[in-house]
Amino acid sequence: MSLIVSILAFLSSSPTNSQTCKSTCGPAPVKYPFGTGSGCGDPRFQTRVTCNNQHLTFITHTGCYPITDIDYSNQIIYITDPSMSTCACTQPSKGFSLDWDAPFSFHDDTVFALLNCDTSSSPVFKADRTNNSVSPVCDSGSGSRVCERLNSCQAVSRLGVPVSTCCVYTPVDLGPSFEMDLQKLNCGSYSGLYGFNEHPDNPDSWKYGVAIKYKFNFDNEYPPMCANCEKSNGVCGYDGAYNSFVCNCRSGINTSMDCSFETTWNGSLTLLHNSNEGLWIYVLASLVASIVFLKF
Ligand SMILES: *[C@@H]1O[C@H](CO)[C@@H](O)[C@H](O)[C@H]1NC(C)=O
Ligand SMILES: *[C@@H]1O[C@H](CO)[C@@H](O)[C@H](O)[C@H]1NC(C)=O
Numbered sequence: 035m036s037l038i039v040s041i042l043a044f045l046s047s048s049p050t051n052s053q054t055c056k057s058t059c060g061p062a063p064v065k066y067p068f069g070t071g072s073g074c075g076d077p078r079f080q081t082r083v084t085c086n087n088q089h090l091t092f093i094t095h096t097g098c099y100p101i102t103d104i105d106y107s108n109q110i111i112y113i114t115d116p117s118m119s120t121c122a123c124t125q126p127s128k129g130f131s132l133d134w135d136a137p138f139s140f141h142d143d144t145v146f147a148l149l150n151c152d153t154s155s156s157p158v159f160k161a162d163r164t165n166n167s168v169s170p171v172c173d174s175g176s177g178s179r180v181c182e183r184l185n186s187c188q189a190v191s192r193l194g195v196p197v198s199t200c201c202v203y204t205p206v207d208l209g210p211s212f213e214m215d216l217q218k219l220n221c222g223s224y225s226g227l228y229g230f231n232e233h234p235d236n237p238d239s240w241k242y243g244v245a246i247k248y249k250f251n252f253d254n255e256y257p258p259m260c261a262n263c264e265k266s267n268g269v270c271g272y273d274g275a276y277n278s279f280v281c282n283c284r285s286g287i288n289t290s291m292d293c294s295f296e297t298t299w300n301g302s303l304t305l306l307h308n309s310n311e312g313l314w315i316y317v318l319a320s321l322v323a324s325i326v327f328l329k330f
């Protein structure tokens with residue numbers, strides 16, 4: 035009797051929802067190389083992009099930043115920094131840095147404008163003056179236009195500082211380990227923005243945040259095993275001492291291949307479920323009835 039009951043309980047329990055690695059974090063889709071927890075996605079990204087209370091978060095040694103979007107086809111993560119200044123609001127900030135050993139770089143569209151710098155002591159201005167031959171740390175081309183436009187924002191103009199205290203720090207000069215320590219640079223705050231080229235004259239419509247590129251691996255090739263796993267509704271993960279690939283299937287089972295076996299398996303279970311929910315209750319009821327009947 036208890037065996038029958040447990041078989042029935044198994045059949046009527048849903049085969050879904052046992053997946054450790056989720057394919058979403060809140061409303062946002064989560065795909066390789068990112069993961070929703072330990073053992074999910076690619077291990078190199080696991081501590082850098084996390085799912086915190088259903089919010090995708092980007093983590094560096096300078097802080098935790100909300101991820102506003104991930105463009106999976108172009109491999110770009112868009113983040114905001116709540117401490118940065120925008121056209122609408124200026125505030126003091128300590129800066130922003132990537133971890134030197136993290137698999138990220140800046141998207142070329144990202145512009146950093148250092149605001150309210152002390153021009154007499156800030157190294158970004160000093161370097162310019164003491165050495166006429168070195169390439170300037172602050173961009174003087176379209177960069178100065180960014181500064182001009184930013185200074186026309188009400189919030190920035192309220193700071194009451196001349197546009198010459200603004201410096202557009204160009205990512206091409208930054209190298210792989212981007213470190214923007216505003217205390218060292220003697221600047222009060224910064225703006226990170228992208229989408230400047232679309233509306234160069236309208237700082238209200240710039241997108242404030244940071245666009246960050248990532249690569250899957252050295253060759254930037256999407257691992258074929260993971261592609262197959264995701265195609266079969268699995269989520270890519272890793273396991274064991276060597277972080278070997280696992281495909282985490284919807285039923286909670288891990289395979290080293292993909293989850294296509296579930297389709298057949300689920301097909302028959304779904305059939306039982308959908309067509310015969312009532313029938314199973316009927317079968318259970320009659321079993322109980324017959325056992326009760328036999329006993330007495
Ligand atoms: C089983 O199939 C149903 C309906 O086709 C689907 O909603 C569910 O996610 C599937 N479960 C698994 C484990 O694939
Ligand atoms: C499947 O893999 C995930 C990710 O590595 C892990 O968290 C989970 O415990 C594994 N599940 C089983 C049943 O081994």
Ligand SMILES: *[C@@H]1O[C@H](CO)[C@@H](O)[C@H](O)[C@H]1NC(C)=O
Pocket residue numbers: 161164165167168
């Ligand atoms: C000035 O420029 C020269 C040549 O580019 C370079 O060797 C030198 O280190 C620079 N000095 C400073 C203080 O940046």
